[in-house]
Amino acid sequence: MIPVEYYVVLSAVLFTLGGVGFLIRRNVIATLMSIEIMLNAVNVAFVAFNRSRTESHTGQVFGFFLIAAEAAEVAVGLAIVLSLFRVRRTVRSDEADLLKN
Amino acid sequence: MALWFVLSPLLVVAGGALLLMLAEAFSKEGARGGLALGTSIVFAAGFVFSIGVWLYGVDDVPERLALAPWLVIDHFTIFFDALLCLGGGLAALLAGGYLPEYNIERGEFYMLLLFATVGAMMLAAAGDVLTVFLGLETMSIGAYALTAFRRTSPRSAEGALKYFLLGAFAAALLLYGFALLYGSTGHTDLAGIGEAVKQSGEKTPMMVIALVLVLVGLLFKVSAVPFHMWTPDAYEGAPTPGTTYMAAVVKAGAFAMLLRVLLTCFGDKGSMSWSAGWPPALAVLAVLTMTVANLIAGQQESVKRMLAYSSVAHAGYLLVGVVSTMHSQAQGVSSVLFYLLTYTVSTAGAFGALILCGRRGAEAVSYEDLAGMGRRHPPAALAFSLFLISLAGLPPTAGFFGKWFVFRAAMDSGFYVLTVIAFLNSVVAVYYYLRVLVYMYMREPPAGAPVATPMKSGYVTAALLLSAIFVLLLGIVPQSSLEMAIKAASVFGG
Numbered sequence: 001m002i003p004v005e006y007y008v009v010l011s012a013v014l015f016t017l018g019g020v021g022f023l024i025r026r027n028v029i030a031t032l033m034s035i036e037i038m039l040n041a042v043n044v045a046f047v048a049f050n051r052s053r054t055e056s057h058t059g060q061v062f063g064f065f066l067i068a069a070e071a072a073e074v075a076v077g078l079a080i081v082l083s084l085f086r087v088r089r090t091v092r093s094d095e096a097d098l099l100k101n
Numbered sequence: 102m103a104l105w106f107v108l109s110p111l112l113v114v115a116g117g118a119l120l121l122m123l124a125e126a127f128s129k130e131g132a133r134g135g136l137a138l139g140t141s142i143v144f145a146a147g148f149v150f151s152i153g154v155w156l157y158g159v160d161d162v163p164e165r166l167a168l169a170p171w172l173v174i175d176h177f178t179i180f181f182d183a184l185l186c187l188g189g190g191l192a193a194l195l196a197g198g199y200l201p202e203y204n205i206e207r208g209e210f211y212m213l214l215l216f217a218t219v220g221a222m223m224l225a226a227a228g229d230v231l232t233v234f235l236g237l238e239t240m241s242i243g244a245y246a247l248t249a250f251r252r253t254s255p256r257s258a259e260g261a262l263k264y265f266l267l268g269a270f271a272a273a274l275l276l277y278g279f280a281l282l283y284g285s286t287g288h289t290d291l292a293g294i295g296e297a298v299k300q301s302g303e304k305t306p307m308m309v310i311a312l313v314l315v316l317v318g319l320l321f322k323v324s325a326v327p328f329h330m331w332t333p334d335a336y337e338g339a340p341t342p343g344t345t346y347m348a349a350v351v352k353a354g355a356f357a358m359l360l361r362v363l364l365t366c367f368g369d370k371g372s373m374s375w376s377a378g379w380p381p382a383l384a385v386l387a388v389l390t391m392t393v394a395n396l397i398a399g400q401q402e403s404v405k406r407m408l409a410y411s412s413v414a415h416a417g418y419l420l421v422g423v424v425s426t427m428h429s430q431a432q433g434v435s436s437v438l439f440y441l442l443t444y445t446v447s448t449a450g451a452f453g454a455l456i457l458c459g460r461r462g463a464e465a466v467s468y469e470d471l472a473g474m475g476r477r478h479p480p481a482a483l484a485f486s487l488f489l490i491s492l493a494g495l496p497p498t499a500g501f502f503g504k505w506f507v508f509r510a511a512m513d514s515g516f517y518v519l520t521v522i523a524f525l526n527s528v529v530a531v532y533y534y535l536r537v538l539v540y541m542y543m544r545e546p547p548a549g550a551p552v553a554t555p556m557k558s559g560y561v562t563a564a565l566l567l568s569a570i571f572v573l574l575l576g577i578v579p580q581s582s583l584e585m586a587i588k589a590a591s592v593f594g595g
Contacts, residue, residue, distance in 0.1 A: 015273075015277055018273070028266070032266075032269075039273050042273065042279075045280035045284065049280065049284035058231075058289050059289075062231055062283075065234070065235065069234065072242060073241075073272075077245070077266075080245065083252050083258045084258040086252075096258075096262055096263070098255055099260060
């Protein structure tokens with residue numbers, strides 16, 4: 001059986017990749033995908049940590065809630081991107097620069 | 102039966118939201134004027150029920166434990182229920198005047214207000230990582246949509262985009278922190294995590310990373326510097342009642358989460374020590390938040406954006422109160438709760454007065470727009486002055502006692518340097534608040550410039566009257582509400 005540590009390392013790598021992607025990508029769609037990768041890392045971590053605690057399934061149940069809530073969040077996020085595209089004709093976050101100090 | 106009773110504030114708002122959504126779906130186009138009224142009534146009912154539950158007392162209701170650990174119903178929760186309903190109600194009243202004036206009256210706005218408030222109330226009650234997450238998402242998703250509400254406005258879309266991206270990023274950081282906490286303690290309920298952290302003594306590296314991630318996620322949500330970048334843009338892009346809502350309700354919900362999570366999970370001596378805990382980090386960020394926000398707020402040309410930075414600065418004062426929990430949790434928390442109450446009514450009033458000063462095609466935005474308001478429209482200028490004085494923290498308004506109790510909590514905990522910095526900051530802040538008054542009373546608009554004329558709306562007037570009553574009551578007789586804050590804070594021992 002694959003040890004739990006491997007999954008935890010996988011989730012840490014995924015989380016870092018997502019975080020770096022969020023910080024360096026300027027295309028909003030790619031940024032959204034990076035956030036999704038980070039949340040998937042959370043899911044992997046929760047489910048993996050549940051392995052050593054056989055008395056309950058809290059971690060796995062958390063995964064289901066996370067998937068559902070994130071679907072809702074992304075729906076709103078994409079709607080916002082769409083409305084930005086309608087008025088500005090761009091999906092790049094560095095071109096959304098009307099609001100400044 | 103008793104269980105339904107202690108849950109009633111939450112259920113009233115949730116049920117009212119569902120009913121109004123049905124009513125909106127079946128109402129005729131153009132017959133939606135009643136929605137603002139209906140929404141305000143739902144919030145008022147939520148407020149009344151909270152006060153009722155408060156007066157009855159939740160400690161004697163053993164059934165409330167049936168919901169533990171998912172929802173914790175105690176005086177802290179009920180205090181926030183009342184506070185959130187108050188803020189939501191004020192925002193709904195303002196929306197009732199603002200949306201028709203700018204011709205963006207659509208029913209969704211009120212539904213978003215109601216459901217986001219349900220999320221915030223859930224957040225205040227959350228006693229498990231799962232309910233914290235669900236409450237946070239319910240509140241945040243509503244707030245994102247409120248920001249993007251003016252669909253034809255590029256500013257609205259841009260503000261919402263920044264808010265959404267950074268909000269979702271913060272949620273991911275927070276959740277990963279929770280996942281690591283689950284991994285290192287085996288608990289998802291906050292009390293269980295707190296117990297395990299206390300037992301463990303020396304923290305494992307995983308716990309330290311978890312603490313850092315949770316802290317950063319929480320600070321993003323309360324918009325502390327340097328995690329505040331989204332705040333001014335989102336506040337400026339949102340329609341002004343939406344801004345009011347974010348400044349009042351979303352901020353209060355975020356602080357409820359911050360207090361509950363930090364003090365329950367990391368409330369032990371080890372995590373709260375000056376050498377190895379979170380208070381020093383929070384103290385540094387509190388200083389940064391107040392100073393940076395106040396300095397930038399002073400340079401703004403737009404009053405709305407100035408108020409947005411002022412809301413960031415207020416998060417800094419609130420963090421001073423949170424740091425003071427290091428020595429006395431009850432005193433620190435009670436000062437934060439009372440400050441939130443005074444801040445909610447003052448900021449809602451200030452944004453409301455800004456709404457009142459403008460009309461379609463002539464929305465009051467810059468300081469120049471307000472020039473001469475004191476002579477042309479004394480009531481609007483008077484209301485604006487009252488709320489700004491309260492935000493500045495001068496007597497005899499609510500803001501004075503809010504600052505007073507936070508500073509005293511910091512002094513009693515021995516944080517003299519922090520108190521002095523906070524005090525100096527509130528002196529600096531007086532400059533940009535009073536600048537509005539100078540423009541309103543001592544300047545005249547240049548000849549031929551477009552002049553802002555106040556709108557006429559019963560809803561906005563009602564919201565302003567209500568906040569003015571609260572601001573003056575809390576500023577003159579703060580005793581009873583302070584006692585409520587102290588009782589609510591007593592759920593955190595020590």
